[in-house]
Structure formats: C-alpha cells, structure tokens
Amino acid sequence: DAGITQSPRHKVTETGTPVTLRCHQTENHRYMYWYRQDPGHGLRLIHYSYGVKDTDKGEVSDGYSVSRSKTEDFLLTLESATSSQTSVYFCAISELGVDTGELFFGEGSRLTVL
Amino acid sequence: RKEVEQDPGPFNVPEGATVAFNCTYSNSASQSFFWYRQDCRKEPKLLMSVYSSGNEDGRFTAQLNRASQYISLLIRDSKLSDSATYLCVVNLNNNDMRFGAGTRLTVKP
Numbered sequence: 001d002a003g004i005t006q007s008p009r010h011k012v013t014e015t016g017t018p019v020t021l022r023c024h025q026t027e028n029h030r031y032m033y034w035y036r037q038d039p040g041h042g043l044r045l046i047h048y049s050y051g052v053k054d055t056d057k058g059e060v061s062d063g064y065s066v067s068r069s070k071t072e073d074f075l076l077t078l079e080s081a082t083s084s085q086t087s088v089y090f091c092a093i094s095e096l097g098v099d100t101g102e103l104f105f106g107e108g109s110r111l112t113v114l
Numbered sequence: 115r116k117e118v119e120q121d122p123g124p125f126n127v128p129e130g131a132t133v134a135f136n137c138t139y140s141n142s143a144s145q146s147f148f149w150y151r152q153d154c155r156k157e158p159k160l161l162m163s164v165y166s167s168g169n170e171d172g173r174f175t176a177q178l179n180r181a182s183q184y185i186s187l188l189i190r191d192s193k194l195s196d197s198a199t200y201l202c203v204v205n206l207n208n209n210d211m212r213f214g215a216g217t218r219l220t221v222k223p
Contacts (some may be wrong), residue, residue, distance in 0.1 A: 105157035
C-alpha cells in the first residue's frame with residue numbers, strides 16, 4: 001500500500017471554527033490532491049498540488065485553502081467550517097499526474113460540522 | 115447535468131453470475147477513462163484503465179464507446195469478494211478527473 005497518512009481520521013467541530021486536515025506521504029510523489037466524497041456526488045476535487053508551493057483550485061474549492069511547504073505534506077484548511085462541509089475527505093497522491101489514472105488514496109478523514 | 119453518470123444500483127447477484135455496469139460521460143473532449151473500486155468505508159483503488167480497443171484483466175472486461183460516450187465494466191463469474199462500489203472515472207485534462215457517484219454491487223452466496 002502507498003504510504004499516505006491522513007490526520008485526523010475523525011473530527012467533530014462546530015460551525016465557524018477553523019479546521020486543518022493533514023496529508024502526509026512517504027512516496028515522494030510530485031502530485032497531491034484533496035477530494036471530498038458525499039452521497040450521490042462521488043468524489044469531487046477541492047485543490048491539488050503539482051509541487052512544493054504549487055497549488056491550484058479544483059471543482060469545489062470555495063471555502064477551502066491548501067498549503068504545501070514540503071513534498072511530503074499537503075494541508076487542507078477550512079477557515080470557518082460550515083455544515084455543508086460535513087463530508088469524508090480523501091487525500092490522494094500520484095507520481096505522474098492523472099493522465100495515468102492511478103491515484104493512491106489515503107484512508108479518509110470524516111469531518112462533521114455541527 | 116453531471117459530468118459522469120452511473121446507475122447507483124444496488125445490483126444484487128448470485129455467485130458465479132455475470133454483471134455489467136455502464137457509465138456515461140458528457141464531455142466529448144475527455145481523454146482517458148478508468149474504473150475504481152471502493153469497499154465500504156474504505157478508500158477508492160484503481161481497478162483498471164479503459165482503452166478504446168477494450169481490455170480485459172482476468173474476469174473483468176472494460177469497454178469504451180467514444181461515439182456514444184459511455185464506458186462499461188463486465189464482471190464474469192462473480193465472487194463474494196467482488197462486492198463493492200465501482201466508480202467510473204473520466205480524465206478531462208489538467209488534473210481534472212471526474213468521478214461518478216458509483217454503482218454498488220453485492221454478490222450473494
């Protein structure tokens with residue numbers, strides 16, 4: 001299995017509080033992604049990174065920011081959590097990018113915003 | 115309209131059955147196609163790529179029809195361990211991979 005660790009794995013928070021999810025990889029892959037998964041919607045890309053300090057927005061980026069100061073770490077921040085951000089968040093990594101189709105996913109972080 | 119659409123199922127089949135899933139996509143510029151498998155409360159994992167000429171991996175066969183913009187996955191001789199949700203994935207471009215919501219399969223003894 002690819003070396004991807006997400007933390008925390010479960011979090012319950014209140015509306016308006018900041019939340020940071022961490023993705024850590026030991027594979028030295030260039031590309032890192034944050035997705036959210038909701039019933040009926042499938043996985044949707046929030047942000048991705050193609051190198052240290054190089055990030056770009058995905059399909060559902062509003063309300064989220066990211067940072068990548070080291071190859072191995074990709075942080076997802078919700079500045080002020082809302083109930084609509086209750087979801088399961090998956091981090092993924094890829095050596096060559098999505099053209100190969102092979103993304104390796106972390107185990108997911110389940111976030112509940114009350 | 116969603117970029118990628120799948121019948122959510124569930125498909126309930128007996129062991130040994132053959133089952134097929136279809137997926138349609140809306141963007142004719144889509145470049146590459148894949149099937150992922152996701153077990154309950156687990157992360158998705160790549161099952162197979164889908165090539166224009168069709169491709170097979172053991173009991174699994176994937177087909178692509180660009181003209182009609184659909185992708186299919188055929189599973190022969192279903193096993194209990196095939197029970198999972200199957201995600202259709204379409205790569206538009208520039209790291210824009212779109213996932214279908216998934217088709218749930220349950221294989222019963």
